[in-house]
Amino acid sequence: MIKFLRKLGPGLLFAGSAIGVSHLVQSTKAGANFGFGLLWALIAINIIKFPFFQFGPRYAAATGENLLEGYKKLGKVFLKIYITLSFATMFTIQTAVTVVTAAIASSLFGYGNNIEIWTLIILFFCFLILLVGKFTLLDKLIKIVILILTTTTLIVVINAFMNLEYNTNWVQVFPSNSYDIIFLIAFMGWMPAPLDVSIWQSIWVVEKQKITPDFEKKSILKDFNIGYIVTTLLAIGFLSLGSLIMYGSNTTLSDNGGTFSIQLIEMYTSSLGEWSYFVIGIAALTTMLSTTLTTLDASPRAMNKSVELICDKPIESGYNYWITILILGTVIVFLFFTSEMNELVRIATILSFMTAPIYALMNYLLICSKYTPVNYRPTIFIHFMSIFGIIFLIVFNIWYIRIL
Secondary structure, eight states: OHHHHHHOOHHHHHHHHHSSIIIIIIIHHHHHHHTTTTHHHHHHHHHHHHHHHHHHHHHHHHHSOOHHHHHHHHOHHHHHHHHHHHHHHHHHHHHHHHHHHHHHHHHHHSOTTOHHHHHHHHHHHHHHHHHHHHHHHHHHHHHHHHHHHHHHHHHHHHHHHHTOOSOOOOSOOOOOSHHHHHHHHHHHHTSSOOTTHHHHHHHHHHHHHHHOTTOOHHHHHHHHHHHHHHHHHHHHHHHHHIIIIITTTTOOOOSSHHHHHHHHHHHHHHHHOGGGHHHHHHHHHHHHHHHHHHHHHHHHHHHHHHHHHHHTSOOTTHHHHHHHHHHHHHHHHHHHSTTOHHHHHHHHHHHHHHHHHHHHHHHHHHHTSTTSOGGGSOOHHHHHHHHHHHHHHHHHHHHHHHHO
């Protein structure tokens, strides 16, 4: 078992970046507001995005290169598109995950009305971990985090099913009013994660190959599949918690970060008992901390790599330069959304959904190109899934824009 866990890495890093706002916040709210009514959307978007996420590790396994290096072969314009999209979204995304993490920390350790302090503490803490440990430490931390979260969530969901207090909704629904439609788009935007995470995934795979020589090509896709399955099952778990504990209770989940985090933890304690408050709080905190860590590591790593590829030369201390820019930008964005966690999350998730078709198309063009060995190119079925997925994402984007 220990040997097996050691070989896992990028797949669990994917899970670490995915299991956060989309699960603790969006999935829980989906369950609280609609019962199991949006289960169809959760399953559908995970299936639709699957091939585009898998193309990251697939290309890395086939070529030993990350997706950014592949984009360069297609043309530097693809790298410029990535830099533009990433720069436009990375500050909002980082702020959203950091604010939720800070809200949970403030609920556990005090200063509940001063999330600003906790935001700065968490950013500084994550910066130190990445500056000192880099990929190796991050790789080890995520394995512990995912194990804690999976175990506690499974226990609580089973207990909630066995001690159901309120009638929940099992009928699948499609939102009809504009507010609920916007929630649906935001829900799918980060479910299971923004599509640019596929690029991060390919970078992590290459890094893993460097530090683990026996990380075989056939293990790469297996590693990804495990991470993807974990994120999907946990999303269903959090939706179940919202549905089984909150739906029908006449309790509304707050838009305020501090209040929401307390409500989230109390969902667990209402099922397990007050003794579990701190245990569940730590599990939720480590979950969000893993997301904050992975996003804070991946965006600077990808941006620096993109610039190096465009300039055709390495940039000294480029990673540290970009991580500093990201932290400063995060603080600035945070100042504009100090108490509006829900609005911040909505903006970040919708932006991710609107950029998804572009990332999906770029990944599909690369994996089908001459730069990918024939035996690693998609099967006919994956081709069909990919084309359908791209059309689905484009149509939903057009539909969303029309209702604005």
